[in-house]
Amino acid sequence: MQNLKFKTNKMIPLLFLMLLFSSENYAEEIKLVKRVVDEEGRPIVTDPLAYPRCDEYEYTERCIDLRSIPDIDESEPENKQIVSSKFKKWQIGPYKMHMYSIIDSMNSYSNVTVNSAGKIFAAGGPQLQFLRGEDQADQTWERRFYSRFSDSFRDIKQIDQTLFAVGTSGVIYRSRNFGENWEVFTQIFIDPFSYQDLKQPEIEEKWHQFHEKMDDLKFKYTEAYSIAFDPFSSTQQKNGVVVGYEKILHTSDTGQTWKKLDFSLKDDVLQEATFSEKDHVWAVGTRGTVIKSVDAGQTWTKQTVLNPHAHWLSIDFINPKKGCLSGSGEIWCTENAGVDWQKSKLNLPKTLEMGDRIMRLRWMDTKEAWAVVTTGQILKTVDGGKNWSLFANMNQLDPRFKQVQLWGLFIDRSHKKIYASGGLLVNDDAKKSDKKDVFSDSGIILTWQK
Incomplete structure (x- = not known):
């Protein structure tokens, strides 16, 4: 040759x-x-x-x-370990909840995942940022940046021992050594x-x-919002999808290669994808879009439109038949694999000022599920999704916290533990003056036990 x-x-x-x-x-x-x-x-x-x-x-x-190597040196000062004194930990109220925050970090974490060893991984922005640590006292956390701009990761997931993250302009990053180093897909x-x-x-x-x-x-000038792999497959090479603005990418080799699918999504933005069983994957998005694939994401069909004006943000299944989706201030659930959907009842205080972006929804078991709202609320159901109540309003739990936003959610079913991620304005004691409190923009990780 x-x-x-x-x-x-x-x-x-x-x-x-x-x-x-x-x-x-x-x-x-x-x-x-x-x-x-x-x-x-x-x-x-x-x-x-x-x-x-x-x-x-x-x-x-x-x-x-397709993409150049990031012009970021992992040894640069900002890519460093954060000692526990700078990564603050708070015990919050009666919920046995821990909140970790990097003071004055000017960032937010879009989603979070946890591996079997209890290591926490979060991804967000700006600057295509990763966070790695553990839910322990005096823990040293690590940050990694892979951009010098306002780029953000929108999702982070793990399949087997590999981590993946997606975000601005459709970037796909992968770590094969538990977040120690990351490589951009090209x-x-x-x-x-x-x-x-x-x-x-x-x-x-x-x-x-x-x-x-x-x-x-690429998702030119836009975002890739979600990545999902088939966790039910017993084969070494897993099917997976990346979804975002008007586009679906598919892989059949656990993210080694990707291809664009020929599926009409004009003006639709897919926000999240998830597998409900082997080869069965769902995705939801704007304009009430709900789509499903039964061949591991290679071909798709549009499902019944529950609300044509809804902006669906999240979907999750606890088994092949039972699942819920959320967004636009609504939650809908199915018990027959999406043949029928019922609107859930939100039993919330009348005085509650809650936004309509129910950002993430995840199941603990067939009865209990959790959801987070971008305006700082945590919702919970104990009857399989029929009724939801307010578990906590993060903006009212502590006077030090303002404008709490929650974007990510992960359930560790093995240890009955819940993790959330986002950002907030926190009272910075180091900058506090006699006349007024000074609040710093900080990324946060929340953990609490069932």
């Missing part, structure tokens, strides 16, 4: 073909770029599972990466043809086709 390296006196623009990882025709070239190089371009590590990248020293004129695009005999209109058309192929794997 001819090597891709060549000499030319003319710059040859990139054209239209996307080179897939499994391509037989270009397997040799894939192996060449699937590596980590030093400043001189010499390979220093060979990792067969690493996302392939172009070698800029050899393939500049023929190869381009794919290489190569023009294997010469077009020296083509006319200008043909060149422009092929250039356009090339960029369309790249854009298929």
Whole structure:
């Protein structure tokens, strides 16, 4: 096979073909770029599972990466451990609830997950931020940043021993060492043809086709809001989906490769996806959108519209038949795998000032489930979703806290423990003056026991 390296006196623009990882025709070239190089371009590590990248020293004129390596050094000062004295822990009221907050961090955590060892992982923004720690006193926490801008992660999930996060512009990040390091998903695009005999209109058309192929794997100028993998599959290679603005990406190899699905979602924003059983995956979003796949996310069908004006934000199932979805101040539940849905009753205080963004909903068991609202409320049901009541209003529990927002929720069913994430304004004792309190914008992690 001819090597891709060549000499030319003319710059040859990139054209239209996307080179897939499994391509037989270009397997040799894939192996060449699937590596980590030093400043001189010499390979220093060979990792067969690493996302392939172009070698800029050899393939500049023929190869381009879907996404570049983040211009962030993990050893920079802001990417550091946070000692317990700076990561404050509060015991909150009668709920045996702990709240962790990085004072004056100017950030918020969009979602949270916990592994079997009790390690907490959260993702948010700005600056594509990760947090890692444990629910213990005098615990050292760690932060990682992968952007210098206002980019945010919107979701974080784990499948087996691998963590994934998605966010601004459809970025997909992966960690294969429990959050110690993260790598951005990329794919290489190569023009294997010469077009020296083509006319200008043909060149422009092929250039356009090339960029369309790249854009298929991005949520251009928008967000990817959710990522989900099939936890019921016994195979090593898992199916999964990423959903967001007008687009669904699908993987059949646990996130090693992704492809855009041909499914009409014009002007729809999918907010969350979840698997209810093997190969069965649901997604919800704007304009009352509820869709379902029975082939692990490869094809989809639209479901009954419960409320055409609803902005659904979350969906979760405790078993193949029983699940609930939430958003727009409403919760609906099904007990027959979505054939019928019933609107739940929210038994809330009349004086409660609660927003309509019921952001996340998760099941503990077939009777108990929890939900968080972006305006700081925590809701609970103990009758399988028929009735919901106010468990806690975070804006009224402690005078030190203002404008609490809750965005993420995770249930550890094995240990009967609940985790939530978000942000708030907290009274910063270090900056407190005699005349007034000073509040700092801080990301938060909440934990409490059933």
